[in-house]
Amino acid sequence: MPGISIVMENGSDQPMKPLFLIICYIAAVTLPLILSWLVGGPPRAFHQELASGLGILAFAMILMEFVLSGRFKNVSNDIGMDVTMRFHQMMARVALAFALLHPFLYRSTPVGGPRPWDPTRQLVITTDISDLSSGIAAYLLLPSLVLLAIGRTKLDYKYETWRLMHGIGALLIAALLLHHTVYAGRYGSQPVMTGVWLAMTAVSVGSLCYVYLLAPLRDKTRGWRVTSVKQVTPKQWELTVAPDGHSGLDYRAGQFVWLNVGHDSFSMKENPFSIASAPAAGPEVSFMIKEFGDFTRTVGQIKPDTVAYLDGPYGSLSVEGRSEPGIALIAGGVGLAPVLGILRQLRLTHDPRKVKLVYGNRSVDQIAYREELGQENVTLVLSDPPEDWQGETGFVDGALLDRVFSPQEFKEWVFVVCGPPIMMDLVEDHLLKRDTPSDRILSERFSYD
Template sequence: MTATATATATATPVHRADPRTTPRWYPDVGGTAAALSLLIVVALWVGNGGVQQLIGGGAEAVSAAGRLTGLLASDLLLLQVLLMARIPLVERAFGQDRLARWHRWAGFTSFWLMVVHIVTITLGYAAAANTNAVAELWDMIWTYPGMLLATAGTLALVMVVATSIRAARRKLRYESWHLLHLYAYLGVGLALPHQLWTGADFVASAASRTYWWTLYGVSAGAVLVYRIGLPAWRNWRHRLVVDRVVPEGPGLTSVYLSGQRLAELPARAGQFFQWRFLAGPGWSRANPYSLSATPHGEQLRITVKDLGDGSSRVAGLRPGTKVLVEGPYGKLTGESYSGGPVVLIACGIGVTPLLSLLGELPYRAGEATLIYRARTEAELAFRGELEWFARHRGVRVVTLLGPRADRPSWLPADLAGRADSEMLREVAPEVAAAHVYVCGPEAWTAPVRAAALAAGVPADRLHTELFAW
């Protein structure tokens, strides 16, 4: 099948598996619930005498501060689990980019609160017992119920945090980082017995026990249902397999997938799945790939660039290979689009979700502009499909080629002398009145967002997806 034929087969907006729009009040409710959980933790600490102990001074005050930081750390840690539990309501309200940022913020904040908790509790107990802090810490680990498990959990969380620092992430393969990151669940699980057996604020009152058991139960339930149960059910129901593998260019491969009842799979153009191809070593590690063609109920297509171990194996997949997926995820969809101008801005492999959006969005001829940024002519993919969109749906395709500018900019080096927003208005004069969809690397996407906002694009019409982890 030629690229043009493929575009014709997938470009007509005939299938929207999940046409529901997300109510605007979802994000407000989610943010309020998160803030309320922290207030409840503080209120329970106050109700258990925390303020009086703090005012009283001495060893008791230090221990009271340690208990509060420990409670806040635990609450943020569980909120962090909920943020990345792939709860559909939460995904639809915030999108993966925002959730990932909050997950990162909550994780680092929780970690440092945990460090303060360990230090202050140790100092408070040591002062009360009139003993050395190091000896007190050693005694707590070996004699307090649940503390050995909590220590192991803390070490697991230290490893997760250390490998989440940007400098460390750059030196790790995605597959390795993802595997190490799963130890966060182990850290959370190992901390629970310590709170049950020795946490004064956990067992002090019925209200405390109810709150913490509920939060732990909801967090564990969300992971079991949405990270394990729902993906398992969808994989059993849809039974995806590789239909064929098509080279698209140097280091670029498309995989076409078939299965059962695909029209019932709630996938929209612009979304991504976590993919596992059951084809030898490495199958257990999932990789995130966006749909590169509009899902139409008969086939799915992803396009993968050779950037690591997982992506390099894709080119060698054979027809019939079984596939496991988690998803769909992502908020880079047309759910809020009701017509009018559309500007899609892609960098490199970031063109894939935007290509699928071109097929789904119901724009009229002449209303859509695709700005495609690449380093060289050879890196431009899907030429046949882009030509089809230009001829049959009136899409204007603008390519910007060349190396990176020597300043933070979305423009190539030969245009770096122009203001980013000015150049955006020149390339897409209708941008201020358009829905703008952006996908690419994090360092490139930030200048695009800034340029779009400076060019007059309302924030609620600016939709982004980062190709980052």
């Protein structure tokens, strides 16, 4: 299970414990349902209540999806961004199923316009097209939004375009559902519930406004400047930025930020990157970036002094304040970035804990920062080694881990893992097999798909 952490962050961004978060989530999605039940109305057939209940739950879950967008430190910093995003994806599917099912359960209910003697719609469900049209529009839009998100990687459009469409689509659905719930809903039409739905929608839409309007406005006064761009391997770059007229970023080694280089702070052209530098090294922040797509392939062309904006720090990949006697750092490819930040911090602060690094790559020219990493307690692994290769060969798998770590180290150390999904799956499974407690496995995935 990735992204598991028991570390608490200090200060105003202190993340909440996972159990507390789950309770908050359940409370938020069930609140309208419970209130609707309390507000009540004359009894109806069970299938009608179920239909309304599913609709209410679906709308509440859809509103909560805004908060689960991954940009709220209090939500994602303790459970991990990857877990937050997977939960967001899973709940979207559940909400979709509830929403699609809900109108069909009104079966055998008499239909017709609102009757003056039946304000709570006990006897009929509305067929007034103006009330239903918003629901029908949302009914068509919602599956499109979810399907486009599921099939995003197979469709040939830019990530930024998809993100914009996803945000606008979600806003539209929230507005349509608010109208539908208030005008066509048996419970939503009651003043208390109208107030509840309005408040919940305002919070959700407000959270989006915070991410795309207020946070960029705040960041505008905290710009950064690119100080250097260096090639570290044929396809990996080191990009360093320095604060422009402010004190910099308060972060822990291993965390990540959303980086925007060369665009306005309001631009959607920003990408998540782990910080490869150590806070103890000073205010400059550096990144290790692998060429992958639109932005990353152009990193080599970025000129010094270009303006940049950093939104963060995010993430829970940190060994700060932990009590284990040793730290195992396991990286594959560009997954070295956060691991390097942690290693640098441990070395700069003369941390007394034992450290072992396992770093896997395909070929020798992909090994980044080889000299800086040194040789002591460093295991370099190549799957496609040259003939004179002295290090380990193959993949970073269970057999390799058994050669590097003792049974006691598996049980007592904290393991930090970052790399390609297949490597992470192998490592996490093996650690659990070797009785490493799950709260001692810290991991960050670079992809949510």
